Amino acid sequence: MPHNQPRNDGSKPQTDCPLCATSRLRYAFSHEGYRIVRCADCGLMFSNPQPSDMELAAIYSADYFLGAETAEGRTATREMKRATARQYLAEIRRYAGAPAGHLLEIGCGDGDFLVEAEAAGFQVTGVEYAPAACAQARARLQRGSIICGELERAGVGAAQFDLCVLSDVIEHVRDPLAFLREIHRVLKPGGAIFIATPSLASWSARLLHENWMEFKPEHLTYFDPQTLETALFRTGYDQVIVRPGWKVLSFDYVAKHCERFPVPVVTPLLNFLSALLPAGMRRKYRRVVASGMMVFARKAALPERRKLSVVLPAFNEAATFRPLLESVLAKEILGLDVEVVVVESNSTDGTRLLAEQYRDHPRVRLVLEDRPQGKGHAVRTGLAHATGDFILIQDADLEYDLEDYDALLEPLVAGRAAFTLGARHGGSAWKMREFAGQPLLSTALNAGHWFFTTLVNVLFLQRLKDPFTMFKVFRRDCLTGLRFECNRFDFDYELLIKLLRKGYQPLELPVNYRSRSFKEGKKVSLFGDPISWLKVCARLRFTRIDPLAEVERTRNEARRSQRAAPASPQPAELHAS
Numbered sequence: 001m002p003h004n005q006p007r008n009d010g011s012k013p014q015t016d017c018p019l020c021a022t023s024r025l026r027y028a029f030s031h032e033g034y035r036i037v038r039c040a041d042c043g044l045m046f047s048n049p050q051p052s053d054m055e056l057a058a059i060y061s062a063d064y065f066l067g068a069e070t071a072e073g074r075t076a077t078r079e080m081k082r083a084t085a086r087q088y089l090a091e092i093r094r095y096a097g098a099p100a101g102h103l104l105e106i107g108c109g110d111g112d113f114l115v116e117a118e119a120a121g122f123q124v125t126g127v128e129y130a131p132a133a134c135a136q137a138r139a140r141l142q143r144g145s146i147i148c149g150e151l152e153r154a155g156v157g158a159a160q161f162d163l164c165v166l167s168d169v170i171e172h173v174r175d176p177l178a179f180l181r182e183i184h185r186v187l188k189p190g191g192a193i194f195i196a197t198p199s200l201a202s203w204s205a206r207l208l209h210e211n212w213m214e215f216k217p218e219h220l221t222y223f224d225p226q227t228l229e230t231a232l233f234r235t236g237y238d239q240v241i242v243r244p245g246w247k248v249l250s251f252d253y254v255a256k257h258c259e260r261f262p263v264p265v266v267t268p269l270l271n272f273l274s275a276l277l278p279a280g281m282r283r284k285y286r287r288v289v290a291s292g293m294m295v296f297a298r299k300a301a302l303p304e305r306r307k308l309s310v311v312l313p314a315f316n317e318a319a320t321f322r323p324l325l326e327s328v329l330a331k332e333i334l335g336l337d338v339e340v341v342v343v344e345s346n347s348t349d350g351t352r353l354l355a356e357q358y359r360d361h362p363r364v365r366l367v368l369e370d371r372p373q374g375k376g377h378a379v380r381t382g383l384a385h386a387t388g389d390f391i392l393i394q395d396a397d398l399e400y401d402l403e404d405y406d407a408l409l410e411p412l413v414a415g416r417a418a419f420t421l422g423a424r425h426g427g428s429a430w431k432m433r434e435f436a437g438q439p440l441l442s443t444a445l446n447a448g449h450w451f452f453t454t455l456v457n458v459l460f461l462q463r464l465k466d467p468f469t470m471f472k473v474f475r476r477d478c479l480t481g482l483r484f485e486c487n488r489f490d491f492d493y494e495l496l497i498k499l500l501r502k503g504y505q506p507l508e509l510p511v512n513y514r515s516r517s518f519k520e521g522k523k524v525s526l527f528g529d530p531i532s533w534l535k536v537c538a539r540l541r542f543t544r545i546d547p548l549a550e551v552e553r554t555r556n557e558a559r560r561s562q563r564a565a566p567a568s569p570q571p572a573e574l575h576a577s
Contacts, residue, residue, distance in 0.1 A: 020415040045222040081112040083248035101162030107169035111137030180235040199293035200224040237297035245292025309388030313378030317396035345372040376491025401512035422471025422511035481547020
């Protein structure tokens with residue numbers, strides 16, 4: 001039975017988005033008499049007004065779960081749930097690393113997941129609203145405990161659990177953010193949360209639109225990866241990874257689901273196939289990716305104030321370095337602390353001497369490279385040393401206007417986006433570079449911009465205007481599970497494409513821009529760099545991006561490194577080779 005059966009009637013319409021607090025709510029459609037609205041800013045969809053307590057109680061009847069009608073159906077459903085549970089546990093261990101611990105499942109039903117978790121070595125606790133399901137779960141567990149009711153009312157102490165599991169629960173909750181905050185309270189520091197829930201970004205949702213089978217009166221909130229990540233960020237979680245959701249199901253189960261929740265064309269097709277397929281094929285269990293997502297995250301400390309890290313790579317920029325850095329340090333952004341991560345690459349024009357003058361500045365983290373290895377390498381180094389909640393990449397020249405910081409950061413701080421791009425001159429493909437007395441060079445560079453923009457849009461199914469802007473601003477958590485390799489200006493492509501491939505859709509905002517000429521210090525190679533851009537686009541179009549595997553690999557590397565040499569205190573001044 002879904003957890004958090006509401007205590008209060010939810011029939012009063014909401015005037016603000018529960019995720020980003022905007023009042024720009026737009027009616028989308030009605031489903032079974034219930035209005036579904038979408039936030040015009042962050043994209044969250046939810047029932048508005050929600051069904052009342054009485055209406056939800058009627059829905060959550062004894063035969064709510066498919067397969068409950070017959071003993072054979074109950075057995076088959078239980079076997080599928082336990083097979084799914086085993087697969088979920090394997091994925092959770094890949095993410096969390098720890099072999100076992102104290103596991104909390106909210107909305108545990110009659111205990112299928114808990115039985116598997118207990119057999120895997122976890123100390124388990126379940127929370128369930130339905131008394132009958134609680135009794136069944138208690139009878140099936142060897143050592144675990146069951147809380148009958150709601151987590152918020154159970155008097156559970158803080159920092160009790162290593163892991164919390166929510167499988168098909170959060171979409172049923174009236175206030176998801178309050179719910180996530182309560183889970184944050186009972187998790188230990190660094191504890192993990194696993195969420196399986198329907199996704200508006202799934203192929204079935206995109207295909208079926210308002211006929212999607214997950215649009216149900218009891219589903220109160222509909223997330224996509226970005227809105228759920230924002231909910232986690234706002235409630236104190238980080239290291240978020242989202243993967244397509246799957247379950248172990250049979251053809252018969254899917255057909256019965258679509259019979260109870262009819263879908264035009266799909267339900268008749270499944271009924272037709274049911275009459276043709278042999279019974280063995282209909283009952284065979286298969287891993288199915290249909291309408292959901294799996295989300296992994298860790299509890300983090302909730303800061304009193306958020307922080308912005310400005311990553312500033314510098315090489316042979318003596319003419320502009322000081323005025324640029326002084327302007328950044330003087331910049332005040334409402335509600336954010338600011339640190340500047342300066343990565344100096346052993347310049348030959350005096351830039352290093354200028355940078356070293358800021359080594360004791362309280363808002364500067366100075367990283368000194370022993371040799372120049374390219375802008376991309378310097379930015380990668382800066383990202384590794386950044387400690388802020390948000391990241392902004394700033395070149396050490398004066399081409400971009402620092403007054404645009406506020407507009408680029410506002411959607412991130414408000415929760416409407418995780419990733420913004422500053423589109424130069426509003427994103428116009430032309431008039432981007434105007435070098436006095438060099439019309440042919442200006443035309444060639446603008447034509448190249450148009451070509452590579454079109455290439456990226458075609459290869460990665462985007463409609464971006466200025467994907468290669470320096471102003472890339474994103475939550476630091478977006479980098480979880482991504483590894484970067486490019487060292488030159490191809491890093492701009494690698495960063496953008498890997499964020500796109502991980503599932504982030506950037507919000508483009510117009511910014512001011514004045515291109516400097518090659519005489520003024522522009523370092524892009526007209527011949528070598530375009531070749532590297534073509535290579536990285538081709539490679540990343542077909543390379544598999546698996547953030548969970550990368551987290552697992554990074555953790556294993558860290559363990560090997562710790563065994564090889566104990567950690568040493570971090571110096572005040574950082575050096576990178």
